[in-house]
Amino acid sequence: MNISIDTNNYENIINFKKILKKDESTMINEALERYFDAENRKLLEKNLENENTMTNLDFDEFWNDVELDE
Numbered sequence: 310m311n312i313s314i315d316t317n318n319y320e321n322i323i324n325f326k327k328i329l330k331k332d333e334s335t336m337i338n339e340a341l342e343r344y345f346d347a348e349n350r351k352l353l354e355k356n357l358e359n360e361n362t363m364t365n366l367d368f369d370e371f372w373n374d375v376e377l378d379e
Contacts, residue, residue, distance in 0.1 A: 314322070322333055329336070 322336060325331070325336060326333060
C-alpha cells in the first residue's frame with residue numbers, strides 16, 4: 310500500500326500528536342473509522358431514499374386494477 314499525505318495533513322498529524330499525546334497510527338485509524346462510518350451512513354440514507362422513491366405509491370395507485378373475489 311502506498312499512501313501519500315499532503316503537507317497540511319502531515320503538519321496537523323505532527324501538531325495533534327503532541328497535543329493529544331497519541332501516535333500517528335492511532336490518529337489515522339480513528340480518522341478512518343469516522344470517515345467510513347460517515348460514508349456508510351450516507352450510503353444507507355441514499356439507499357433508503359432510492360427505496361422510498363421506488364415504493365412511493367399512493368393508495369389508489371397501489372390498489373389500481375386489483376379485483377377482490379368475495
